[in-house]
Amino acid sequence: MFWLLAQLLVAGLAIGAIYALIAIGFSLLWQGAQTVNFAQGDFVSLPAFAILGFTALGLPLWLAIPAALAVAVLVLGLLFKRVLVQPMLHHGVLQLAIATMALSIFLENVLKDTGGAEAYPFPGLTGGFNLGALFLDWQSLTVLAVTVVTVSALNAFLSRTRTGRAMQATAQNPSVARLLGIDVERMIMLTFVINAVLVTLAAVLISPVYLVKFDNGGQIGLTAFSAAIVGGFNQVRGAVVGGLLLGVVETFAATYGPDQYRTAVPMVLLILFVLFRPHGLLGRREERRV
Amino acid sequence: MSRSRPGPSPYALALPALALAAIGLATTAPKAMAQDLQIAIPAELTGSGASVGVLWRDGAEMAIDELNAKGGILGHKLTYTVYDTQTNPSVSRAVIQKALDGHPYAVLGPVYSGSVMVDEPLTQKAGITEIMGGVADNLTAAGDPTIFRTTAAQSQVLMPAVIYMKDTLHAKRVAMIWVNDDYGIGGHKAMQADLKKAGLQLVVDDSAEAGQISFAPDILKIRAAHPDAIFVYLHEEENARLMKGLKQQGIKSPIMGGTVTDQQTIKLAGGAAEGALSIGGMDISAPVPAVAAFHKRFLARFHVEPDHNALQAYMAVWMIKAGTEKMGKADAKGLAAALHGMTITPDKQPGILFPMHILANGDIDNGSLLTTVKGGQQVVLKVIPPAQ
Numbered sequence: 001m002f003w004l005l006a007q008l009l010v011a012g013l014a015i016g017a018i019y020a021l022i023a024i025g026f027s028l029l030w031q032g033a034q035t036v037n038f039a040q041g042d043f044v045s046l047p048a049f050a051i052l053g054f055t056a057l058g059l060p061l062w063l064a065i066p067a068a069l070a071v072a073v074l075v076l077g078l079l080f081k082r083v084l085v086q087p088m089l090h091h092g093v094l095q096l097a098i099a100t101m102a103l104s105i106f107l108e109n110v111l112k113d114t115g116g117a118e119a120y121p122f123p124g125l126t127g128g129f130n131l132g133a134l135f136l137d138w139q140s141l142t143v144l145a146v147t148v149v150t151v152s153a154l155n156a157f158l159s160r161t162r163t164g165r166a167m168q169a170t171a172q173n174p175s176v177a178r179l180l181g182i183d184v185e186r187m188i189m190l191t192f193v194i195n196a197v198l199v200t201l202a203a204v205l206i207s208p209v210y211l212v213k214f215d216n217g218g219q220i221g222l223t224a225f226s227a228a229i230v231g232g233f234n235q236v237r238g239a240v241v242g243g244l245l246l247g248v249v250e251t252f253a254a255t256y257g258p259d260q261y262r263t264a265v266p267m268v269l270l271i272l273f274v275l276f277r278p279h280g281l282l283g284r285r286e287e288r289r290v
Numbered sequence: 291m292s293r294s295r296p297g298p299s300p301y302a303l304a305l306p307a308l309a310l311a312a313i314g315l316a317t318t319a320p321k322a323m324a325q326d327l328q329i330a331i332p333a334e335l336t337g338s339g340a341s342v343g344v345l346w347r348d349g350a351e352m353a354i355d356e357l358n359a360k361g362g363i364l365g366h367k368l369t370y371t372v373y374d375t376q377t378n379p380s381v382s383r384a385v386i387q388k389a390l391d392g393h394p395y396a397v398l399g400p401v402y403s404g405s406v407m408v409d410e411p412l413t414q415k416a417g418i419t420e421i422m423g424g425v426a427d428n429l430t431a432a433g434d435p436t437i438f439r440t441t442a443a444q445s446q447v448l449m450p451a452v453i454y455m456k457d458t459l460h461a462k463r464v465a466m467i468w469v470n471d472d473y474g475i476g477g478h479k480a481m482q483a484d485l486k487k488a489g490l491q492l493v494v495d496d497s498a499e500a501g502q503i504s505f506a507p508d509i510l511k512i513r514a515a516h517p518d519a520i521f522v523y524l525h526e527e528e529n530a531r532l533m534k535g536l537k538q539q540g541i542k543s544p545i546m547g548g549t550v551t552d553q554q555t556i557k558l559a560g561g562a563a564e565g566a567l568s569i570g571g572m573d574i575s576a577p578v579p580a581v582a583a584f585h586k587r588f589l590a591r592f593h594v595e596p597d598h599n600a601l602q603a604y605m606a607v608w609m610i611k612a613g614t615e616k617m618g619k620a621d622a623k624g625l626a627a628a629l630h631g632m633t634i635t636p637d638k639q640p641g642i643l644f645p646m647h648i649l650a651n652g653d654i655d656n657g658s659l660l661t662t663v664k665g666g667q668q669v670v671l672k673v674i675p676p677a678q
Contacts, residue, residue: 004514011506117340119527121558126537135513137538209534210503211527211558215337219503254507259497260470262507 014140016247017147022224032191041221124208232283330389337377338501349603440602441571461518465494522547530558608641
């Protein structure tokens with residue numbers, strides 16, 4: 001029994017780690033640019049398709065990943081900010097959120113038209129090793145390791161570097177940040193670039209198991225959104241905790257609860273938190289409303 | 291001066307003649323210029339069933355083009371319209387209604403049993419033949435005289451699979467995971483009964499949703515139960531996600547299932563599909579030269595590997611040809627009756643790649659295959675001949 005619980009915990013953490021990476025993006029964009037990006041799940045699909053596209057063109061995987069990262073930074077970072085967020089933000093947060101929903105539909109259809117409606121395999125790691133009765137597979141361990149390193153690096157960047165602190169200042173109060181001489185526009189742009197990097201990492205980690213398909217993003221994005229709410233939408237560490245918690249709860253619920261309701265678990269948690277703890281586990285109370 | 295007797299002018303005489311000629315032309319026109327036969331092809335072009343629906347459409351298109359190149363059916367050219375069911379039964383019903391409004395000669399598809407289930411009453415009411423790809427037993431159990439299969443039904447292949455697990459794999463404890471739609475529910479129900487009959491214990495009985503992307507909890511349940519065999523009754527994409535997870539978790543119990551040796555599953559699961567076993571209807575790996583030739587033509591035309599869905603849709607078009615030729619005329623309402631009880635053989639209909647007997651309820655009996663995956667290819671271990 002203990003080993004099964006430990007096995008479930010590892011599996012839940014591995015899924016949750018990917019949710020966390022995507023949820024961090026939700027949190028960063030909200031803090032940096034008051035953007036609730038409902039296309040975040042589809043942002044994961046785009047680099048996955050780009051990697052497959054580059055490998056189909058003959059690039060080895062280790063080169064296709066940075067090439068896809070460059071595409072993601074350009075399209076999901078710079079273009080997204082310039083073409084959609086910047087013009088829409090003046091109209092209000094809700095209008096922008098609706099625009100990202102439209103972007104989600106647009107992206108899915110572009111991916112379907114260019115890549116087809118079929119699923120595609122994606123290279124990943126197989127095998128693992130036993131630790132007592134616990135089996136640890138390389139793919140899950142890699143997901144956990146990459147997430148830990150990424151979150152630690154992001155945390156160090158935000159708290160220990162000048163640029164990171166400037167980003168935090170911008171997130172807390174853009175007007176004061178401007179008075180302090182911080183290039184607020186550059187900081188906001190940097191937030192979008194970091195989000196593009198995070199979704200590319202998530203794409204590389206999630207695609208070997210989930211396959212690459214134009215409409216995978218919807219479900220993943222919704223779960224990551226729930227994770228960000230549960231953890232606290234305005235805190236990066238909240239997104240991490242929310243992601244991991246959701247992954248574990250989802251795994252245990254699917255194992256011990258009725259199969260048919262497994263996809264409802266993130267939604268139920270989301271509703272409970274919105275009702276009883278709207279600022280999430282680690283989030284701050286805010287006056288702003290979406 | 292003579293005066294000719296007044297009478298009808300040559301022009302006036304010509305008028306009735308012209309009218310008669312026109313009537314004659316009008317009545318003979320259908321024979322000289324045979325009307326096109328419109329085929330409706332509803333298929334899962336998007337959604338979780340896109341992997342199979344696209345191949346179904348391509349198989350049908352290829353057969354129609356080849357038949358048209360040979361002069362069509364009794365002089366009638368075939369035309370077709372493709373409809374996307376989005377792997378969604380309610381959309382499927384809507385597109386079938388739209389297709390029927392266009393008065394098609396026959397409906398080919400869809401593939402998913404859940405979609406067929408909801409649109410079948412419409413084709414039955416219209417009296418239009420529907421040749422589909424579903425395998426759920428209940429599709430042909432309701433006495434619909436217009437519904438036809440293109441492959442073996444669940445009940446025709448599940449018991450042989452149970453017997454194989456018991457006698458060859460020496461399994462006593464079986465884990466089963468099934469998709470929560472009409473295909474999976476039908477298979478689950480039949481499998482529960484068959485396992486019980488064979489005295490095998492079902493140690494994991496787990497359902498998954500169509501389009502489900504995470505199988506970690508299911509895999510851990512299977513891992514904890516240490517089954518002697520795993521029976522997988524999912525669709526191709528979900529097969530691949532599950533099988534990759536099983537391999538990642540180092541689970542070595544043999545995998546048997548519905549479409550686990552299918553080309554789409556192999557493509558998506560890669561090495562994780564190696565060694566999987568399936569008993570199913572005739573497939574692309576059938577050791578038949580005509581199937582190999584079909585495989586080659588399909589690959590050359592579409593640059594993708596065909597699977598059993600492509601093969602079934604291809605033969606479905608030839609079923610229409612066989613039925614129409616039996617009637618001696620293109621009668622949409624009479625086609626279903628003509629097909630019932632027919633035995634169609636490749637010597638008479640070259641696009642029927644192996645002999646096929648159509649049963650009274652629309653099921654077909656053309657044998658089945660025990661297949662495995664070896665070196666990334668579906669390999670036939672045994673050909674199980676037709677019962678008749």
